[in-house]
Amino acid sequence: MEKKTNVSVTTVTRDVSKLSAPIGNIYETTMIIAKxxxxxxxxxxxxxxxxxxxxxxxxxxxxxTFENREQIEISRYYERQPKPTLIAIQELIxxxxxxxxxxxxxxxxxx
Numbered sequence: 001m002e003k004k005t006n007v008s009v010t011t012v013t014r015d016v017s018k019l020s021a022p023i024g025n026i027y028e029t030t031m032i033i034a035k036x037x038x039x040x041x042x043x044x045x046x047x048x049x050x051x052x053x054x055x056x057x058x059x060x061x062x063x064x065t066f067e068n069r070e071q072i073e074i075s076r077y078y079e080r081q082p083k084p085t086l087i088a089i090q091e092l093i094x095x096x097x098x099x100x101x102x103x104x105x106x107x108x109x110x111x
Contacts, residue, residue: 007082007090014089022092023099029092032099036088048078 020029055071091097 007087009080009082009086011086019089019092022095028101032097033085033088033092036091036097037084040084040087044078044081044084048074 016026020026023029023032051074052071055068088097
């Protein structure tokens, strides 16, 4: 279950000009980070839901709610993980995010 990552779990102050230097525009950089963070959040949510589904109790009685120790540990594990935005920023810094501009697509260029 442990994913090895060098992402800080706390917020780190970043130099915006260095962060946006490879892309050249802080607004584009922000959108790339935001879109990747949304992807990471969706993947994490799906993963968590799959793991918690194993503990689902399909009983008719809503008052029969019981806590499973493993379920609590899984939830705590995901709560301790770095936020998707921090992961996306680190991926951008490490050059692990692929992005392209619409105007860079070859089929859009007319000669």
